[in-house]
Amino acid sequence: xxxxxxxxxxxxxxxxxxxxxxxxxxxxxxxxxxxxxxxxxxxxxxxxxxxxxxxxxxxxxxxxxxxxxxxxxxxxxxxxxxxxxxxxxxxxxxxxxxxxxxxxxxxxxxxxxxxxxxxxx
Amino acid sequence: xxxxxxxxxxxxxxxxxxxxxxxxxxxxxxxxxxxxxxxxxxxxxxxxxxxxxxxxxxxxxxxxxxxxxxxxxxxxxxxxxxxxxxxxxxxxxxxxxxxxxxxxxxxxxxx
Numbered sequence: 001x002x003x004x005x006x007x008x009x010x011x012x013x014x015x016x017x018x019x020x021x022x023x024x025x026x027x028x029x030x031x032x033x034x035x036x037x038x039x040x041x042x043x044x045x046x047x048x049x050x051x052x053x054x055x056x057x058x059x060x061x062x063x064x065x066x067x068x069x070x071x072x073x074x075x076x077x078x079x080x081x082x083x084x085x086x087x088x089x090x091x092x093x094x095x096x097x098x099x100x101x102x103x104x105x106x107x108x109x110x111x112x113x114x115x116x117x118x119x120x121x
Numbered sequence: 122x123x124x125x126x127x128x129x130x131x132x133x134x135x136x137x138x139x140x141x142x143x144x145x146x147x148x149x150x151x152x153x154x155x156x157x158x159x160x161x162x163x164x165x166x167x168x169x170x171x172x173x174x175x176x177x178x179x180x181x182x183x184x185x186x187x188x189x190x191x192x193x194x195x196x197x198x199x200x201x202x203x204x205x206x207x208x209x210x211x212x213x214x215x216x217x218x219x220x221x222x223x224x225x226x227x228x229x230x231x232x
Contacts (some may be wrong), residue, residue, distance in 0.1 A: 046123055046224070046225045046226050047210060047212075047226075048223070049220050049221045049222075049223075063218065063219055063220065064220075096166055096167075101172070103155055103173055104153065104154055104155045104214075105154045105155040105156065105157060105173070105212070105221065106214070106221060107155075107157040107172040107173070107212070108157075108159075108169065108212075109168075109178065110168075110169075111166040111167055111168070112166065113166055114166050
């Protein structure tokens, strides 16, 4: 059974870089023809796509966040990671990793349990 | 303000049928992009409910169904149960924003 699990600091200071890792179990990132995504949800609000990495290494970033986002993969650990630079309080959110199946519109399944990251000094 | 518009809340009694609408525009749903639906139970991650407009993943009851027409889509839930009380989100792709987009979410209350 495919499972995803987010990990990383729950508290980041303003202007610093948020770093999260998603560990995938039950399938190999490198052998699957899927995108591996990061999605976030500010407290009490809706969902926002951050970006994705393909098993072959190509990336896609939401244009509204592109200047601050880097997503990369470590196939030896079956993990993919997110870095978001110059964070502000507006980046406080639950961050989810998910696998995306490609279609006319990608759909996200399954999702990790999510990790709350608070930006505060 | 979300690109896809959903009603903030809907409600229904056990056993009833409810629908949740998702209204987009010519740059997303109206452009022919598929719509997906997710259920988010309190304190949990979203779960895929419907993909590609009207397809249910394995394990999702057939009480849940999706449809799409023009610039809108709908999620229908029949035989409402207490366990259906959750937030529901629609999702599509927007070719102006060049990213997948979600609706603002609809809170379903089972009376």
